[in-house]
Amino acid sequence: MIWGVFSDVHSNIEALEAVLDAFKRHDVEGFVCCGDLVGYGPSPNEVVERVAGLKPLHAVIGNHDLAVIGRMDLAWFNPYAQAAAIWTRWKLSKEASGFLEAMPTRLETPEFTIVHGSPRSPSEEYLLTPQQFVDNQAHYKISPCFVGHSHLTWCFSKDEANPFGAKTHILADRERVVCKPNIPWVINPGSVGQPRDHDQRASCGVYDDVKREFTLLRVPYDIPTVQARMKEAGLPDFLIMRLAYGQ
Ligand SMILES: [Fe+2]
Ligand SMILES: [Fe+2]
Secondary structure: OEEEEEOOOOOOHHHHHHHHHHHHHOOOOEEEEOOOOOOOOOOHHHHHHHHHOOOOEEEOOOHHHHHHOOOOOHHHOOHHHHHHHHHHHHHOOHHHHHHHHOOOOEEEOOOOEEEOOOOOOOOOOOOOOHHHHHHHHHHOOOOOEEOOOOOOOEEEEEOOOOOOOEEEEEOOOOOEEEOOOOOOEEEOOOOOOOOOOOOOOEEEEEEEOOOOEEEEEEEOOOHHHHHHHHHHHOOOHHHHHHHHHOO
8 A cells, every 4th residue: 555654744734735736646545644733834724624534544643733732831842833832722623623632642553653753752752863763663563663753854774784773864855765674664754844954845755565665755835825824824933934944
């Protein structure tokens, strides 16, 4: 089966629609979402409703989703994220809030594991280093493990030549990796709605669970429209500007 893997939409419906169009072109049959549906952007209800309608869907909750529904302390966030979370709380519909409430913090299917941050700390840890990857290996069984949270397209795998080592790199647009079975893998598809690797295009991936092949995709979308809607909503200028820089 071919899965569309995405994360960190952050209330950006324009970016999400562009990613879902790309998934259609790649014959995607099911969806994997690694959390942070809301926060930062101007369209929380539209994003939650769109994701809730995707079938079949495996989705986990992110730290921004938890903050918006009152299950994570806002003190954990920077002032811009706090302002957006408070705005989102005020804006979020009962139905959207109920969908977020029902999402688990981790999921295991026969094909993969899904968490937002890391297997050992799904709602908090940013998985960024080879040492963190090694330390997390005891906390999941099914590989690959898809993560989000850092908004960066990290790919980690065990270094077979060195039992304590890891191979790691940032995936580029159209790059393919075949996840060799029986060794641990962690893959981050990057962020749909707020990329932070100096590439402003939405980021996502396609995973073929028969070939065990993951392909990263970057997808352009209408950034000025999102920025205009953020301005109208009164969201912080810093969050509006950073979309244009992918930062
Ligand atoms: Fe995020
Ligand atoms: Fe996050």
